[in-house]
Structures are given as C-alpha cells and as structure tokens.
Amino acid sequence: MKYFNRAAETMPRSELHALQSERLKALVKRVYENVQHYRAKMDAVKLKPSDIKSIDDLHKLPYTTKADLRANYPFGLFAVPKRDIVRIHASSGTTGKLTVVGYTQNDIRDWAEGCARALVMAGMDENSVVHVSYGYGLFTGGLGAHYGAELLGATAVPVSAGNTPRQLMLLKDFGADCICCTPSYAIYLAEELAKAGISKSELNLKAGLFGAEPWSEAMRKQIEAGFGIKAYDIYGLSEICGPGVGAECVTQSGTHIAEDMYYPEIVDTDTLEPLGYNKKGEIVFTTLTKEGIPLIRYRTRDITSLDDGVCACGRTHVRMARIEGRSDDMLIIRGVNVFPSQIETVLLSAGDAIGPHYRIVVDRADNLDTIEIQVELTEKAFGDTVKSIEKIKARLAGDMQSHLSVSAKITIMEPNSIPRSEGKAVRIIDNRKY
Amino acid sequence: MLVNQIAVFLENRKGRMAALSDALSKEKINLIELFIADTTEFGIVRMITDDNPRALKVLKENGFTVTSNNLIGVEVADVPGGLASILSAFDENGIDIEYLYSFSRKEAGKAFILVKVADNDAALKALAKYNVKPLGKF
Numbered sequence: 001m002k003y004f005n006r007a008a009e010t011m012p013r014s015e016l017h018a019l020q021s022e023r024l025k026a027l028v029k030r031v032y033e034n035v036q037h038y039r040a041k042m043d044a045v046k047l048k049p050s051d052i053k054s055i056d057d058l059h060k061l062p063y064t065t066k067a068d069l070r071a072n073y074p075f076g077l078f079a080v081p082k083r084d085i086v087r088i089h090a091s092s093g094t095t096g097k098l099t100v101v102g103y104t105q106n107d108i109r110d111w112a113e114g115c116a117r118a119l120v121m122a123g124m125d126e127n128s129v130v131h132v133s134y135g136y137g138l139f140t141g142g143l144g145a146h147y148g149a150e151l152l153g154a155t156a157v158p159v160s161a162g163n164t165p166r167q168l169m170l171l172k173d174f175g176a177d178c179i180c181c182t183p184s185y186a187i188y189l190a191e192e193l194a195k196a197g198i199s200k201s202e203l204n205l206k207a208g209l210f211g212a213e214p215w216s217e218a219m220r221k222q223i224e225a226g227f228g229i230k231a232y233d234i235y236g237l238s239e240i241c242g243p244g245v246g247a248e249c250v251t252q253s254g255t256h257i258a259e260d261m262y263y264p265e266i267v268d269t270d271t272l273e274p275l276g277y278n279k280k281g282e283i284v285f286t287t288l289t290k291e292g293i294p295l296i297r298y299r300t301r302d303i304t305s306l307d308d309g310v311c312a313c314g315r316t317h318v319r320m321a322r323i324e325g326r327s328d329d330m331l332i333i334r335g336v337n338v339f340p341s342q343i344e345t346v347l348l349s350a351g352d353a354i355g356p357h358y359r360i361v362v363d364r365a366d367n368l369d370t371i372e373i374q375v376e377l378t379e380k381a382f383g384d385t386v387k388s389i390e391k392i393k394a395r396l397a398g399d400m401q402s403h404l405s406v407s408a409k410i411t412i413m414e415p416n417s418i419p420r421s422e423g424k425a426v427r428i429i430d431n432r433k434y
Numbered sequence: 435m436l437v438n439q440i441a442v443f444l445e446n447r448k449g450r451m452a453a454l455s456d457a458l459s460k461e462k463i464n465l466i467e468l469f470i471a472d473t474t475e476f477g478i479v480r481m482i483t484d485d486n487p488r489a490l491k492v493l494k495e496n497g498f499t500v501t502s503n504n505l506i507g508v509e510v511a512d513v514p515g516g517l518a519s520i521l522s523a524f525d526e527n528g529i530d531i532e533y534l535y536s537f538s539r540k541e542a543g544k545a546f547i548l549v550k551v552a553d554n555d556a557a558l559k560a561l562a563k564y565n566v567k568p569l570g571k572f
Contacts, residue, residue: 377443382499384441384550385532386471386478411475414445416497 001125002314004117004152008260009315013308016316020263021054023288028052028061031294034079037072038296055263058286059274063297066099069239074100077293085292090138091238092337095345096403098138101238102292108147110289114236114244114258115148121249121256121313122207122232124178126153129204131176133185134212134335135161139405140242141212141335145180145234148244154178161185164192175204180243182335183215183223183231187367190226200228209234211243212335214323220252235320239298240285246320251312254319261289264318265297266306269327280305282327283320301328329428331362333369336406340428343373343408346399353381353392357418363431372409373400376418436558437507437548438486442479443499446472454479457496463489469535480535482548505548506557509567512538512545520547520566527560529553 003009011019029049031038041062042048051060069077070093078085086105090098103111119130130149134141142160149156157174159167161181167189171179179186186208193200205227211234223231235255236243246257257264265274266281275281283302287294303326307319331338340360347358355376363370373396381392393410400408419426444450451470458465468481483489486502493500510516517536524531529551538545551557 377499379499379501382441382443382501384439384478384480384501384503386473389443389476389478390473414443414450414497414499417445417447 001120004120005113008258009117009256009317011260011316013316016259017055019260020288021056023260024055024058024263024286025049025052027286027288027294027296030291031079031296035077035294037068037077058263058265058297061286061296063272063284063299064295065299066094066239066301069099070094070097073097075102077295078102079294080104080291088138089140089143089238089242091140092339092342092404094339094341096342099239101241103241104291107241107290107292109151110261111144111241111244112147112151114241114247114261115144115234116152116244117258118209118232118234118244118247119148119152119154119178121247122178122209122230123250124149124152124154124207128152128154128177129157129174130154131157131159131167131171131174131179133159133161133167133179133181133189134243139336140236140238141180141182144236144242144244145209164189165196168193168196168198171205172198172202177204177206179205179208179227179229180234181208181210182212183210183219184213184334184364184367184369186210186223186231187219187226190223191367193226203227205229207232209243209247211235213332214325216322233322235323237300237302239295239300240287241290245285246317249311249313249315253311254307254321256311256313256315256317257306257320259317261287263288264306264320266304267299269303277306277308277318280321280324301326301330303327331360331371331428331430333362333371333404333406336404338371338404338406342403343400346396346403347373347375349399350375350392350396352378354378354396354412355415357420357425358427359418360428361431362429364433369432370409371406372411374411374413374418376415377412378415435507436504436554437482438502439505439548440481440483440486440490440493440500440502442481442493444477444479446475446477451479453496454493454498457492457498458483458489461488461492463492467535467537471533503550504554505550506554506561508547508549508561510545510547512540512543516545517547520549523561523564523566524549524551524557527557529557529560 032049084104085102087103090100093099132145136142146156207230220231232248234247236245246255263286265284269282303324305321359374361372396410464484466482471478532550534549536547
C-alpha cells in the first residue's frame with residue numbers, strides 16, 4: 001500500500017490550489033456567519049467573505065492566537081451547534097485554563113485520515129498491528145493514532161502511556177509492526193528493552209511514528225538502532241486537530257503537511273509578513289475542512305520552514321523541516337506542553353511561603369525530560385522542623401502535578417540564592433540536548 | 435524550664451556551614467551546642483550560643499534564614515536510664531515529641547535534654563508533677 005488517499009496526497013499542485021481556494025472561501029463564509037469572534041475581527045478590517053476569492057487572499061485575514069482561544073473559553077470559537085460536537089480535547093493553556101477544541105463527526109474522520117496517511121507513509125497497511133503508547137485522554141496523541149489505525153483497518157493496541165515492563169511485554173507478545181509514542185520515550189523504551197534482555201529479533205517492529213515534542217536526527221539514529229526500525233516524524237497540535245497534520249514519508253526528508261486539509265504558511269515572527277518557501281519562520285495553519293472549531297491563520301509558535309520541491313515518494317504536499325524552536329516560552333516536557341506562566345500561577349497561590357523569585361531547570365535524565373522548579377523559602381514560612389519545609393514542597397509538587405499534568409521536582413532554596421538579573425529575568429534553563 | 439534555640443535553614447551546598455560558623459566567629463559568638471537535621475536537599479541547623487539574640491541578628495544580616503524558638507530543657511544524671519525517665523513522663527501525659535537532642539558534661543556527670551513539643555506550657559505543667567530537674571547552667 002503506497003498511499004492511503006492517492007488522489008489527495010498526489011494531487012497536482014494546480015488542482016490542489018483550486019481545491020484549497022474553494023475550501024477557504026467556504027470556510028470564511030462559514031466562520032463569518034457562525035462565529036462572532038471572526039465576524040468582529042473581519043469587520044474591524046472591513047473584510048467581507050466575498051473579498052476572499054482564492055487561497056492567495058488568505059494573507060488578508062487576521063491571525064488567530066492561543067489568546068483568542070482563551071478569551072473564548074471554553075466553546076466560544078465553535079462554529080457549529082453543540083449537538084454536532086461529538087468530542088472534546090484540550091491541551092495546556094498559558095494560565096489556569098485549558099485550550100479547548102471540539103470535533104464534529106467529520107472532523108474526527110478527517111483527523112483519523114491524517115493519521116492513517118501517516119501510518120501508510122511509514123509502511124503500514126490493514127494487516128498491521130499498531131501499538132499506541134501516547135496517552136489517551138484529553139491529550140490528542142493516543143486517540144488520534146488509535147482512530148488512524150482503525151480507519152486504515154489495522155489493529156490498534158491502546159496501551160496508553162506508562163508501565164514500561166507491560167509495554168515491552170505487549171510489543172513482543174502482540175507482534176506490533178508499528179509503535180506510536182514520543183521520541184524520548186522511544187529511546188527510553190529501547191534501553192529498557194536491552195536491559196530486559198529482549199533482542200530486537202524477538203520483536204516484529206518495523207516502524208515508529210514519533211511526535212508531540214521536537215526531536216533530532218541524532219535521536220532518530222538512536223531509536224532506529226535501538227529497535228531496528230525506521231523512525232518517522234508525525235506532527236500535529238491539538239488546536240489544528242492533533243497528530244497527523246503532517247507526517248514523514250519513507251524518504252525521511254521532511255514532514256509532508258496534509259495541505260488539502262491544513263493550509264500552512266511561514267511568517268516572519270517580528271513583522272508577521274508571509275515568507276514563502278525555504279525561509280525560516282513561524283508556521284501558521286488554516287484548517288480548510290474543519291467544522292467544529294475552524295481556525296484561520298492560527299499561530300503555532302513553532303519555528304520551521306517549508307519545502308515545495310518534488311518528493312521521490314510521489315506526494316505533492318510540501319515538506320516541513322524539523323521544528324527548530326518556539327517563538328514563545330512554551331516548554332515541552334515528556335510530550336506535555338508547559339507554559340512558565342502556568343508555573344507562576346501555581347507559585348503565586350502558595351502565598352508568602354515562598355519568595356517571588358523562581359527558576360525552572362529543564363533537563364533530560366535517562367532520556368526522560370525532567371523539570372525542576374527552584375523557589376526560595378521565606379523567613380516567615382521557616383519553622384525549625386524538616387516537616388514544615390517538606391509540607392511546602394509536597395503542596396507545591398501536588399499543585400504542579402494537577403495544573404501541569406506533569407510531575408515537577410520542587411527545590412526549596414535559601415532566600416537570595418536564585419540569581420537576580422537587572423534586565424529580563426532568566427527564569428528558564430533548558431539543558432536538554434537534541 | 436525553657437531554653438532558647440536558634441534554627442537556620444541551609445541548602446545542601448558546599449561552603450554554607452563554613453559561612454555560618456564564620457559569621458558567628460567574626461562576632462566572637464561561641465557555640466554551646468549545634469545539631470543538624472539533614473535531608474538530601476537541605477539541612478536545619480539547630481544551635482544554642484552564648485548570646486542567642488546577637489547571633490540571630492548577625493545571621494540575619496549575613497542573609498541566613500533564621501528563626502528562634504524555645505525548647506523544654508531538663509537535666510538528668512549522666513547514667514543509664516537518664517533519658518528513659520524523662521521520656522516516660524512525656525509518654526504518660528500524652529505529649530508528642532517533635533524532636534529532641536541531648537548532650538552531656540562528663541566532668542560534671544550531667545546530661546542535658548532539649549525537647550521540642552507543640553505546646554510548651556502543657557509540657558511544663560505535666561513535668562511539674564514529676565521530680566524533674568530543670569536545666570541549670572550548661
């Protein structure tokens with residue numbers, strides 16, 4: 001099986017342009033009529049849906065940001081009545097509130113198609129067993145890969161995250177052909193596999209789809225050697241749909257963006273001017289087919305570039321380079337998005353037990369991301385017992401876990417021990433090497 | 435009787451303990467006793483000096499996180515069973531001990547026991563029923 005949807009994936013670019021234009025016109029009309037937020041934004045720049053005549057007019061439309069999602073929390077940007085929404089997912093917001101997305105039945109189908117295309121790109125077909133180690137829940141990773149595998153007609157194994165010994169046992173016993181998880185977890189799993197004395201030849205694995213965090217060629221080599229497989233990138237973000245916005249083909253030369261569904265632009269992070277192909281900037285998406293929560297020119301904050309060169313696999317869709325970084329301060333910890341502002345919100349709630357200065361240290365130990373939050377004890381909060389300090393630590397650690405959905409180590413430091421800076425405070429130290 | 439103690443929060447960082455003793459030494463403050471409760475990341479230094487109010491001030495000025503509080507202090511004979519006799523008095527009166535430490539003056543045949551409890555008044559009242567010797571001069 002070479003393509004999941006040959007017509008869409010190999011569509012000549014002139015035809016694709018026409019399809020994108022038709023879909024954009026319909027989309028703009030839809031959101032103008034159904035979503036107050038978009039109507040107000042378009043009215044403000046005196047733009048009517050009829051002004052959008054093709055995909056080339058996209059640049060006239062205002063951007064959408066995470067702040068817009070927050071301002072319309074939870075369902076304000078939905079473009080269909082609630083009865084048509086069949087699923088909700090959510091990811092981290094910048095403060096206490098989550099970023100919420102809703103899917104119609106068609107959206108779920110399109111999302112599954114993106115993941116099914118990715119699986120086929122990685123060499124899977126209806127006979128494959130797909131081991132899904134992404135978390136299942138509000139996070140889109142698990143259910144996205146799962147529905148993709150089912151739509152393909154493959155066998156989905158919804159193991160979800162965690163419990164490494166069981167992961168290894170099931171990979172072996174069920175004879176999985178493909179594994180889906182974060183690249184850092186894949187490296188960890190490969191190491192545990194070796195430690196458990198299971199040889200690569202005892203597994204049936206041929207490929208893996210890895211995403212939800214940035215990774216590198218060095219990590220790819222490690223995963224491929226550890227499992228004896230081909231490791232492919234799968235890209236996505238919950239705001240656009242989840243995994244499957246793009247995926248790598250067998251040539252491993254960039255991530256094909258499913259351009260018939262998600263229109264990508266690269267823009268300058270300072271001027272916000274569109275940059276065109278082969279230039280580095282922030283990738284921005286317009287969801288051409290989405291019904292539940294269509295987003296127009298959504299700023300992902302991911303820094304990358306697009307290549308429209310012909311790909312040997314026959315697909316005509318542009319290829320995205322590896323994500324090089326972010327244009328905001330979001331951290332990705334074990335696949336979970338964490339904003340420093342979320343951490344600050346939790347610290348503020350601790351009252352005067354800790355001082356106003358803090359530092360976030362991100363690292364990678366045994367191939368798993370670690371996050372340490374250093375705070376200063378205040379004199380007021382200092383009792384003379386160990387338990388009074390352990391209590392502050394335990395409370396902060398518990399609050400972080402529930403707000404960030406990832407565990408953080410809390411380190412209580414002496415007052416004035418966190419370096420002060422005169423300019424912009426350096427609060428984040430990321431020691432990870434990709 | 436109540437004995438005043440100073441407690442200092444110290445991160446487990448190289449040189450912190452030296453900095454603390456240095457600060458006291460410069461001010462010619464003498465340590466009578468010092469104990470450290472340690473965890474993997476931090477320690478709490480508990481000490482009694484010959485001038486606690488001044489020691490507190492000096493340490494604060496040197497940027498240490500300090501607090502002072504009162505412990506129950508009793509004196510026992512430096513013989514087997516000395517500590518046991520006191521602990522049973524606490525136990526019989528249902529007084530929880532948060533921590534305690536002791537030190538002895540061999541030449542005087544005395545041992546001093548310092549006890550941290552939640553309610554000093556209640557503990558003193560309970561101990562008054564026993565023939566407990568309050569702590570005298572160190």
